[in-house]
Amino acid sequence: MQERNNYTEIEEFLADESFHLWIRFADDQKKWEEWTLEDPKRAKLVEEARLWLLAMNVPESTMSKITVNDALESTWAKIKNKEKNNNQIQKSTIKLWNSNWIRGAAALLLFGYISTWIYNDYYFSNNNSNIYYELINKNREGLVEQTNNSNNPQIITLSDGSSVLLQPNSKLSYPKIFVGNERKVYLSGEGFFEISKNPEKPFFVFANEIVTKVVGTSFRIKAYTNQPNVEVLVRTGKVKIKSNQIIANSEEEEVVLLPNQALRFVRKGLTFHKITDITKDETLAHSVGNIEHLSFEFTDIPVSQIFSTIEQAYLVNIDFPKEKLKNCHLTTSLNDQPLPEKLKIICKSLGNNSNYEMNGNQIIITSDGCN
Template sequence: MKKRNKYREIEDFLADESFRLWMRSKNDMAGWEDWTLDHPKRAKLVEEARLWLLAMKVPEHDLTQEQLDDALQNTWLKIEQKEQSPKRENKLIKVWNDGWFGKIAAVLVLGLLSFYAYTNYFTAANTDFYQEQIVAHAEADGLLEQINNSNKPQIINLSDGSSVLLQPKSKLSYPKVFMGNERKVYLSGEAFFEISKNPQKPFFVHANEVVTKVVGTSFRIKAYTNDSDVEVLVRTGKVKVNSEKAYSKSSQKEIVLLPNQALRFERKNQTFKKITDITTDKSISSSVRSIEQLSFDFTDIPVSQILKTIELAYSVEIDYPKQELKKCHLTTSLNDQPLPEKLKIICKSIGNNSSYTMNGNQITILSKGCN
């Protein structure tokens, strides 16, 4: 394993038989996955080497002749430049002598072809690369992982009082307790976030190639693995969105979104499109969910109706003493409040030592009636 610590080029990985075995058959007898986690700076090289292996399976007739000619010409120019270096020449000779490479006429020619393979053939397979790397580091830090394999949304309560409504076929990785001066979670799929306010400890959502930063607000992120776009939609408050690359470089080129604004990140072109009025975008306006439409401002409204609104918004079931709360009415604003805070406010307003318990999507309210 010490040998691979010296790998600095894609060819180094491709020449390693154990690496090829891992990529092609997922046989990780040599411990490549653990090594990659321990060397996050090499993750990009590992991914590029993987794409080279995939590119070797690209049918030639699926590329135009012009693309093929340009790829060959540009790649051979790179080869000629590398051959001018004695060290590189020795390495190329060593790689060429490898029996596996001997079956391929100049494997480096496929280097540029891998770009076409990536954009034209393997986008769906690789769109979750950033998320895979992020979650890999997250798992190394001992984060909890919630995967929604059901057919309805699941509510997740975080240690800071924030709540997340996780949609089906989605995954959230998060710490049991937020430590340090930042709060970070990792999303693959779709979720609606309601973040508790804490200006001294900003909240970050890493979702594939996009990072969303907030202090206290509610918003939705849609970042499924095979989707061509990542979408961020703000319901209340303000969020700042950046690309994962810019975030890793501490770039300040953030895009600010206000209520009823959205942003679409096009993965293929790596470009952002800000939507200042979501009603003008059919795709986003048609995907708005109940929790993003319902109002949580209540004026002299029966408690039973307020609880029904919460059930519709969060896809939860609330068990409460209907007879005891039959005559109870509340006037309150629960906008921009995470679900646990909404329930606390309701119970406090009802009084008489009212309380609630929560087990997944099942909520139970205990009360002897209004004050």
């Protein structure tokens, strides 16, 4: 930490992670307080940096050192460019930089950059997060929240047999048991849904600003709080989408999507954009995952190959008795079935005491062979 002895600019303090910890969380492992009190001039600069940091109110880990350095480099480049245009010599540049007004201008540019960044990456994100929490607080079913903090997708099985492949940095709130005439879940982030068919009990996914209504189908919703758009892409079946009532000034419209169609909800203007052919949308075309393009139509296919397809699609591990099932082939259609239903159909087709057990992303198949 001897390098801080050379700090002469507020920006240098803002780029120091240990300084953030001390000011915001009173974590003084680097002995900032002791270092500050050693020199009255130093203390004044530290106080200015402290006020800047508190004014910005940036959450921990959201402002990286690279981000601040980029802002500083950009600011310095603008100043140098302006001085170059005015044909001033290098000494004038140094003198100008040391003058109060140019230092203020640099600070103003930096503050403007950081303020805009904070609004887009923090305030906007938290505003969308508030929608998610406001929605679940209105629910009276006693919800369970599952958060995926790992680097891999996680399978969630709901009480009605529906399944959700929840992506990293995403969360899903749902009741332990669906009651009443509707099934409601709440998503913030990204998930691929396969819904168990029940025409008398429609399924609703509340994903921040939008509500997706289905009966039995498979689709993906991408509703991260820090991204400008919310997207819904349908693989099978049909869905109906409209705005949440919480969203002010949004038009009360309903969009119907069929297979290979998508919808993009633009948050800035609260508008819907329907995409009738996802292959013509570059962003959507590149975002399609294994689970959305793999076929689950099997004609006289070895069971081991069927299990391999499921592993690729859901990113799960399937343990099964390879020797007992090595000569087993199946003909079946599993295209529009949630994962638990797929496994149930396979086990029923195999017979001979075939069963499955799911524990997170680990699936165990027990069987005495095939009929």
